[in-house]
Amino acid sequence: MEKSIRTIIEHQIFKNNFFLVTGEFHVGLEPVYKYINFYMTAKYIESNYMNKSNNLKQISDEKINAHNIKELDKKSFYEQIQHFYTVINEERKMESNNKKKEFNNSNRQEQKNKLKDRYKGINISNKNKIEFDSLHKIYAYKKIDENNLRLKNANTTYKRVREHNIHNINFKSYSSYIELLKEDIETSKLNFKNIQYYKLEKRLSYELIKDICAIYKKVKDEDKKDFLAYSILVGNLPLIDVRHKYLELYIEYPDKESRNIFKMEVKGLIRFIVYTIKGVKHEKELLEKSGKKIEFDIEKFKEWYVDDYKSNKEFKVDFTAKEFKEVMHELNKIDEKFRHID
Secondary structure (H helix, E strand, O other), rough: OOEHHHHHHHHHHHHHHHHHHOOOOOOOOHHHHHHHHHHHHHHHHHOOOOOEEEEEHHHHHHHHHOOOOOOOHHHHHHHHHHHHHHHOOHHHHHHHHHHHHHHOOOOHHHHHHHOOOOOOOOOEHHHHHHHHHHHHHHHOOHHHHHOOHHHHHHHHHHHHHOOHHHHOHHHHHHHHEEEEEEEEHOOOOOOOOOHHHHHHOOOHHHHHHHHHHHHHHOOOOOHHHHHEEEEEEEEOOOOOOOHHHHHHHHOOOOHHHHHHHHHHHHHHHHHHHHHHHHEEEEEEEHHOOOOOEEOOHHHHOOOOOOOOOOOOOOOOOEOOHHHHHHHHHHHHHHHHHHHHOO
């Protein structure tokens, strides 16, 4: 007996829409279905086709040899690469900091043992390999091609993103950094490049930031901070191909009451997606326990999020370096405020 993941998702969306939603979402339910199907299928693919991993030391050794890097202190190089990679996002950064605290609280003998085995268990899974390859190239650019200005700028941009100094990034450097990462995805041998394209836009929001800057330019001065706070909320939506529609509503409806309704809708949509995914996972588990096999449409999956959302807003046409700098500065301040809330 088989059952399609599509059928399960449609059932859960219908049920939650009936019991949890009053009215309609401005973006409709089709983007929700698309995302949840993408999410569930990506999890299936990652666990069945991308579940292998390689040790960090092994990968780094291969790259040192491939690029003929003359590295006398390989242990130090591994340590720097490992740190450079693990802090790409907050989850890995927190994990890295926790390990550092645990190490500092250990006695001297325990520390010696941990140093000896510090590369054991540090593995890079296949699903993150292209990401690691890009960051390795960016980190080690001086040893690979010291005169490569593009890699040098990418190195600086990545450090500023990682260290929450996005207010010091200019649009040209940010664009170059994103283009470099996209090129690495495109030239990779991955079978499911759309997973990486999706992660790239969800994490770094390049297309969304262009939309934010263009609308920020039109918003009245007294509403700019409120709009940017709203933009962060919209940025939490996983529906990367329709997020811009919620930003545009801020201009279409300038009254405070309407804007508050949109804010509540976005929060409600995020909760709706979370609840639906939980329901899909639960129903899937029950069906599998009863002996049913869940089918996934892999060919259809390949069509989703293949770098398919491009903002129609252009630098120097719809916004300038001034708006970009102000937006990044204010977003950094808001981000810093939330990062320091206990």
